[in-house]
Amino acid sequence: MPTVNRRLFLVTGLAGAAAGGALAVPGLAAAGAGTAALRYPFHLGVASGDPRPDRVVLWTRLAQAPLDLDGGMGTQNVPVEWQLATDEAFTDIVASGTETAIATEGHSVHAEPTGLTPGARYFYRFRTGAHVSSVGRTRTAPAEGSTPAKLKFAFASCAHFEEGWYHAFRHLAQGDPDVVLFLGDYMYENNSGHSDVVRGYLDLDEVDKLDEHRLRYAQHKLDPDLQRAHAAAPWLAVFDDHELENNWWGVNFDQQYRKQNAFQAFWENMPLPRSMKPVNSAIPLYRTITWGTLARFHMMDTRQYRWKQAPNNNNTNCTELRRTDRTLTGATQERWLLDSLTSRTSGWDFLGQQVFFAQRDGDGKGSTCDVSEDAWDGYPANRDRIVQGWIDRKVRNPVVLTGDVHRHWACDLRKNYNDHSAPLVGTELVTTSITSRGSTTPPAYPERNPHVHYVGHQRGFVRATVTPQQLTAEFMGVSSVLVRDPAKSTLSVVKRFHVEDGRPGLRPG
Ligand SMILES: [Fe+2]
Missing domain, CATH: 3.60.21.70 (Alkaline phosphatase D (PhoD))
Known part of the structure; x- marks a missing residue:
């Protein structure tokens, strides 16, 4: 199936959906030693889910070649750094960590920052090697017993x-x-x-x-x-x-x-x-x-x-x-x-x-x-x-x-x-x-x-x-x-x- 990829990219016009590349991002330490050869792997975007008052799940999935059966990732396991900030420019980073995207989990990442502020708006992104994902917006659920107006x-x-x-x-x-x-x-x-x-x-x-x-x-x-x-x-x-x-x-x-x-x-x-x-x-x-x-x-x-x-x-x-x-x-x-x-x-x-x-x-x-x-x-x-x-x-x-x-x-x-x-x-x-x-x-x-x-x-x-x-x-x-x-x-x-x-x-x- 790999040979079909380029043609389908052209047919479906999906190339560059999350075009990115090597960005210098202050505050993101170099994660992913040994992944220098990785091409841009964040084509599948970012997501978040299941917000609780003190936590939310941050998701991405690595794929260098998204329309290859293995995403172009082979069997290697890849460390991925994540960051959560209160602002879109990531000047106020409140949580960060590293997860390993492993082959037997489709190189998916499910990061779960805890200790967050209830009812708060956050921004998140991922990095591996020199590659940085797009930015997602998310929020935590309001505190238990609190009375949100809307x-x-x-x-x-x-x-x-x-x-x-x-x-x-x-x-x-x-x-x-x-x-x-x-x-x-x-x-x-x-x-x-x-x-x-x-x-x-x-x-x-x-x-x-x-x-x-x-x-x-x-x-x-x-x-x-x-x-x-x-x-x-x-x-x-x-x-x-x-x-x-x-x-x-x-x-x-x-x-x-x-x-x-x-x-x-x-x-x-x-x-x-x-x-x-x-x-x-x-x-x-x-x-x-x-x-x-x-x-x-x-x-x-x-x-x-x-x-x-x-x-x-x-x-x-x-x-x-x-x-x-x-x-x-x-x-x-x-x-x-x-x-x-x-x-x-x-x-x-x-x-x-x-x-x-x-x-x-x-x-x-x-x-x-x-x-x-x-x-x-x-x-x-x-x-x-x-x-x-x-x-x-x-x-x-x-x-x-x-x-x-x-x-x-x-x-x-x-x-x-x-x-x-x-x-x-x-x-x-x-x-x-x-x-x-x-x-x-x-x-x-x-x-x-x-x-x-x-x-x-x-x-x-x-x-x-x-x-x-x-x-x-x-x-x-x-x-x-x-x-x-x-x-x-x-x-x-x-x-x-x-x-x-x-x-x-x-x-x-
Ligand atoms: Fe349906």
Whole structure:
């Protein structure tokens, strides 16, 4: 495969995404003795993630030749220095250290400075030998128990590389969010299958080997707009299905080597802490990130522990679907989530997860079982237990954040969707895709499901502004992902909703 690289650089126009070189940087001691021969290795950008009050993960991954299967790095392990400063010029460096980018971890770096100031803005960069990375912006979470007045975040999903240019990522970065939630399908294991793609995956076969996964991530990460989105704010990243295989499920997924490779590559390529490094074919993905008393993000895993999807048998047999012990989360994660949803007198609880949560019922009466079996509709007993759990715990403002479906949706949540006047118990905001194609057939559900307030068809993301009094969700759309010229892809708020503190229910605004 190495011979193909130069041609694809030219075809996809990605060369120089992070053009850099030998820079003299005062304050950065010479790191990386023995790496003098290394060519510029920071083509894949920088990222940060999982902010806590006293720490944040800083990420990069070395690749001299990013579109070689081994990134052009061979088997050598390379020391990489990192710096964290309060200013972009790095005159006030508050933390620094050295990590080793090792070959068996895809030469990824996951630096974890600690002892930082809560709720603070920082800048970071990396160096090896004479080479210095681009600079990323990040922040720590506010102190536990503190009362932030405002939080701005964005959430996104589904970024098929072939199906569009990443204008939405660029616009997302320009909005300067405090934190970004990525809800899955960062990459796709398969090529698009459409003939009119805007750019091509290097390897058109389904990826399953570790070096193939690494290469596919590298191809994504060369995109300058994706790099901007990573460098703009810390991310809370979870995967969905396409990081491994369409609609994969559960502990009994029979191709353990594929799980192992997909999880390892995901961890290597995301700003995740070392504590989340996968062991064999398991990765500890779910966790809570707290934003003072204002918000909690419960990042969930709806793939690893789920039962197999119920067969969609055209409504002839609902027995499997309606089993009361069916689970999407697994019992342990369900308990973790409900334990995490302790009652608080203020604030918002965001469930950052992958698949559609609210009921989308064919006739609006719950009399069919012809449902989207991969979504929560395919696991209704598990959904009921979680919703009843947050009702029992008097969770003040539960808001489910969702990706997967390549459309914007906004839904009120009910305990019983078939009673259209039942009390509202929460909110679901579903982001459309960054690029991945959506169905052109309008869904039939909204008119029969009055809890659905909005369905949008553009590509884009969702922007949320949170205060103690109100959540504002702006469904953002880009005018095109098929034109490459950034000037020709404009961003607009296609729909806006508000939710008031303590009063579930979407209000257009
Ligand atoms: Fe997707």
